Amino acid sequence: MDVFVIGLAMQPASDAIRNERLEEFVQRTSRSALDDAGVSREEIDHVTLAACDELDGRSITSMLLAAPAGAYLKDEMRVTDSGLAGLQLGCMRIAAGDLHLGIVASWNQSSIAPVEDIARMRAEPFYLRPVGLNLGIADGLFANAVAHDLALTEHAVGQRVIQRLQSAASNPRAVRRKPQSIREINHSEMVAFPLREGHRAPITDGAVSMVLASGEWVRSHPDVKPLARIAASSSAIDSYRLDRQRLSGLHIFQQCLKDVLARAGLESVNDVDVVELEAQSGWYDLALTQILNAGEDVAVSPSGGTWAQNPFFCTGLVNAAEAVLQVAGRSGAHQIDGARRALAHGVAGYAQQAHGFVLFEGAL
Amino acid sequence: MKRPNVAVVGVGQTDFRSRRDDKTYPELAQDAVLLALKDAGMLPEQIDAIVFSMAPTEFMGVHDCEKWSVDYTWARGKPFMRVHTGGATGGSAVQAAYAHIASGQYRTVLVVGADRITETPDAQQILNLIWDPFYEQDFALNTVTMTALAAQRYMYKYKTTEEQFARVVVRARRNALNNPSAHLKGKIEVSDVMASPRISWPYKLFDICPRSAGAAAMVLTTQDVAKDYCARPAFLTGASGVSNTVFMGDRMGSSADMDIADQAELVKAANECYRQAGITNPMSQIQVTEIYDPFSSFQFPQLESLGFCDRGHAQDLSDEGAFDMGGAVAVNPSGGTLCTNPIGVTGLVRAAEAARQVMGRSEKMQVKNVHNALATAIGGSTQFFTVTMFSDEPRGGATIL
Numbered sequence: 001m002d003v004f005v006i007g008l009a010m011q012p013a014s015d016a017i018r019n020e021r022l023e024e025f026v027q028r029t030s031r032s033a034l035d036d037a038g039v040s041r042e043e044i045d046h047v048t049l050a051a052c053d054e055l056d057g058r059s060i061t062s063m064l065l066a067a068p069a070g071a072y073l074k075d076e077m078r079v080t081d082s083g084l085a086g087l088q089l090g091c092m093r094i095a096a097g098d099l100h101l102g103i104v105a106s107w108n109q110s111s112i113a114p115v116e117d118i119a120r121m122r123a124e125p126f127y128l129r130p131v132g133l134n135l136g137i138a139d140g141l142f143a144n145a146v147a148h149d150l151a152l153t154e155h156a157v158g159q160r161v162i163q164r165l166q167s168a169a170s171n172p173r174a175v176r177r178k179p180q181s182i183r184e185i186n187h188s189e190m191v192a193f194p195l196r197e198g199h200r201a202p203i204t205d206g207a208v209s210m211v212l213a214s215g216e217w218v219r220s221h222p223d224v225k226p227l228a229r230i231a232a233s234s235s236a237i238d239s240y241r242l243d244r245q246r247l248s249g250l251h252i253f254q255q256c257l258k259d260v261l262a263r264a265g266l267e268s269v270n271d272v273d274v275v276e277l278e279a280q281s282g283w284y285d286l287a288l289t290q291i292l293n294a295g296e297d298v299a300v301s302p303s304g305g306t307w308a309q310n311p312f313f314c315t316g317l318v319n320a321a322e323a324v325l326q327v328a329g330r331s332g333a334h335q336i337d338g339a340r341r342a343l344a345h346g347v348a349g350y351a352q353q354a355h356g357f358v359l360f361e362g363a364l
Numbered sequence: 365m366k367r368p369n370v371a372v373v374g375v376g377q378t379d380f381r382s383r384r385d386d387k388t389y390p391e392l393a394q395d396a397v398l399l400a401l402k403d404a405g406m407l408p409e410q411i412d413a414i415v416f417s418m419a420p421t422e423f424m425g426v427h428d429c430e431k432w433s434v435d436y437t438w439a440r441g442k443p444f445m446r447v448h449t450g451g452a453t454g455g456s457a458v459q460a461a462y463a464h465i466a467s468g469q470y471r472t473v474l475v476v477g478a479d480r481i482t483e484t485p486d487a488q489q490i491l492n493l494i495w496d497p498f499y500e501q502d503f504a505l506n507t508v509t510m511t512a513l514a515a516q517r518y519m520y521k522y523k524t525t526e527e528q529f530a531r532v533v534v535r536a537r538r539n540a541l542n543n544p545s546a547h548l549k550g551k552i553e554v555s556d557v558m559a560s561p562r563i564s565w566p567y568k569l570f571d572i573c574p575r576s577a578g579a580a581a582m583v584l585t586t587q588d589v590a591k592d593y594c595a596r597p598a599f600l601t602g603a604s605g606v607s608n609t610v611f612m613g614d615r616m617g618s619s620a621d622m623d624i625a626d627q628a629e630l631v632k633a634a635n636e637c638y639r640q641a642g643i644t645n646p647m648s649q650i651q652v653t654e655i656y657d658p659f660s661s662f663q664f665p666q667l668e669s670l671g672f673c674d675r676g677h678a679q680d681l682s683d684e685g686a687f688d689m690g691g692a693v694a695v696n697p698s699g700g701t702l703c704t705n706p707i708g709v710t711g712l713v714r715a716a717e718a719a720r721q722v723m724g725r726s727e728k729m730q731v732k733n734v735h736n737a738l739a740t741a742i743g744g745s746t747q748f749f750t751v752t753m754f755s756d757e758p759r760g761g762a763t764i765l
Contacts, residue, residue, distance in 0.1 A: 001467070001469075047607070053420060053421070053422075053448070054421070054427050057497075058493060058494060058497075059420040059422055059490055059491070059493045059494045060419070060420060060448070060449075060450040060494045060743070060744055062448075062449065062450075062607075062744070062748075063450065063494055063495070063610045063744040063745060063747065064496055064610050066607045066610075066744075066747075066748075067607070067608075067609045067610070071607045072607070072608065072609060073606060073607070073608060073621065073622075073629070073632065074606065074607060075604060075605045075606060075607070075633070075636070076449070076605060076606075076607035076748070077447065077449060077456045077459065077460060077605065078447065078448055078449055078456070079445050079446060079447055079448070079460075080418075080430075080446045080447075080448045081444075081445050081446055085445050088445070089445060089447075089460055089463065091467070092460075092463040092464055092467040092469055093460075093463045093467075094467075095463075095466075095467035095468065095469070096367060096462065096463045096466035096467045097367045097466060097467075098603075098636075098640060118427065121425070121426070121427045122426070122427040122428035122431075123426070123428070124426055124428075124432045125425065125426060126388075233469070234443075235443045235444070235445070236441055236442055236443055236444070237431070237434055237439055237440065237441075237442065237443075237444040238434075238440060238441070239434060239435050239440050240428075240431055240432050240433075240434050240435055241435065251441075252441065255441065348431075349428065349431045350428070350431070353431055353434070354431075354444060
């Protein structure tokens with residue numbers, strides 16, 4: 001795609017943002033992204049938002065958030081799937097040809113949202129809601145399915161959580177967390193067999209804004225140095241049914257991976273230097289990396305992934321920001337030397353009903 | 365690489381009524397998809413991606429209603445995203461689908477949505493929750509009282525009478541007699557509108573749209589695919605939107621960029637849409653408008669902001685019949701939002717009706733010789749606006765892929 005990332009900003013990682021309203025930290029994040037890009041809000045021609053009414057506690061959350069995100073008197077649109085979906089729509093809006101400079105913004109202040117209550121209301125009312133389906137149970141069903149079909153063990157899951165926490169410790173944008181022992185993880189509270197609390201990535205608050213520009217805009221502004229080019233994007237959704245075939249097959253994940261690589265003209269995931277996965281638990285992380293089947297030269301979630309920060313709804317956009325920083329050489333202590341291509345992954349829906357990827361290439 | 369031209373090749377709508385207890389939510393969506401695919405002459409496997417049009421889920425009570433609909437809309441294994449810009453959702457969803465295709469990422473895209481507003485006992489209580497919890501929710505604001513304030517301001521500025529708003533309702537209900545999907549329809553008089561119960565001055569009951577349940581869908585594709593399926597597709601030649609602040613007080617007075625009474629945001633959106641579509645004189649070049657009018661007060665400021673007449677003149681043109689079927693420009697031949705309002709898909713219905721006019725498939729609603737038809741959608745605190753143009757000729761200068 002002839003679309004570039006020219007600036008970005010992330011809200012400093014935090015389990016709970018108590019001293020600011022949502023509007024305030026969203027505004028500050030978009031302001032910082034514009035500053036990072038070296039452009040003014042007046043120059044942008046559109047904004048694409050990704051936000052969830054239910055988590056934000058407003059029936060149309062963009063009513064209050066569009067202007068703080070930068071959309072005052074701009075052409076604005078919103079998706080409700082995930083932060084990564086917002087980025088994908090933002091890219092397509094620019095690639096369509098009439099829009100040239102825009103913001104993609106997503107956020108989540110889940111520390112003040114009853115996440116599991118909201119998740120329960122996501123379920124259809126006839127079959128799933130009466131059995132009490134929520135995030136924990138859906139993720140437990142997933143864990144059970146992959147434990148059997150992919151031969152994943154609780155011990156391996158615990159080890160993966162420890163590995164991600166260690167990676168996050170070197171990420172300057174991660175929430176600081178104390179190391180966990182395998183014993184602590186294995187004895188943490190059972191959520192839904194075999195998923196334990198210690199297997200889950202803590203949900204945090206957060207916000208991300210990116211400034212996107214068309215190739216035409218970039219070529220006419222040689223003073224602006226893009227951070228990355230959007231090489232390709234893919235997404236797909238699976239059945240709403242939580243049957244075992246859907247859960248452990250991960251067919252949509254595989255299909256999206258294949259699609260994004262093909263669209264970028266790459267033969268395999270080993271042509272990518274970095275992959276940032278959205279995995280809400282160690283079970284997801286192990287399953288996705290097993291299906292990914294990347295070689296040793298591919299760094300998977302060097303940021304620590306969701307254990308670094310996990311503003312739930314916009315975690316995919318956090319992954320995208322981390323991927324951009326990798327190819328721009330701005331990651332910090334966990335920078336992968338010579339990273340040229342980085343793949344960001346995002347999910348949506350119960351037990352990862354939808355998957356998406358965005359592939360970034362170094363722009364220089 | 366030049367972008368592909370984008371065309372509508374099929375649309376579908378269910379009947380709209382207060383309640384659709386005969387169908388579950390995803391079954392309603394499925395019905396609309398089937399109608400749109402049949403209209404397009406396509407099969408589900410020919411759809412490359414789906415854009416789901418759905419506004420607040422609290423009306424129907426399932427937060428993941430669109431994901432519940434995946435298996436019913438043949439979306440499994442395909443890109444799928446939900447767009448939500450309040451009442452403007454359907455307009456934004458169509459424009460998102462346009463971006464899917466014009467970007468070169470996908471060839472054929474389905475837009476589908478469903479809503480059932482009466483699943484909740486009082487939609488206006490939910491619509492109170494759209495406002496700021498600290499400053500505005502306690503003011504008994506809902507979409508009726510909010511727009512009534514703007515209507516009062518419009519009446520003050522342009523000396524509009526309640527009877528002039530009532531004539532808009534009479535025209536809408538009359539037009540809807542030709543629309544088999546319309547929720548409200550009938551031959552009524554201005555006196556009937558004036559005699560209906562007072563809700564919030566200047567609104568009476570008949571000045572206000574119904575709460576509707578139903579679904580709509582649209583199939584868009586590239587020009588090269590369209591020519592194999594449709595002799596007269598509706599090309600999407602202009603797509604634009606604008607978003608304003610939520611705060612109504614910031615949209616009036618000397619320091620305001622735009623006046624809430626005028627819906628002047630549409631000037632900005634329309635100018636961009638017209639630039640794309642090559643429209644320089646809306647009144648002579650556009651034959652049909654399907655504008656978003658959940659209240660009788662919404663037509664005049666929109667028609668003025670869209671460039672059909674000067675400020676304060678729409679009410680006189682309306683009285684003279686300029687916006688009737690057979691008038692200078694036919695406004696809402698379908699009856700518009702005043703007659704049918706399934707909020708999450710209303711903007712999509714506007715776009716579908718405009719596209720059908722260009723395609724010559726509007727049956728009893730059909731306006732003769734339609735070359736350009738315009739659709740609007742409005743959401744939030746009358747703060748989100750979309751303008752979309754459908755034309756019988758593709759956008760000039762673009763290369764067909």
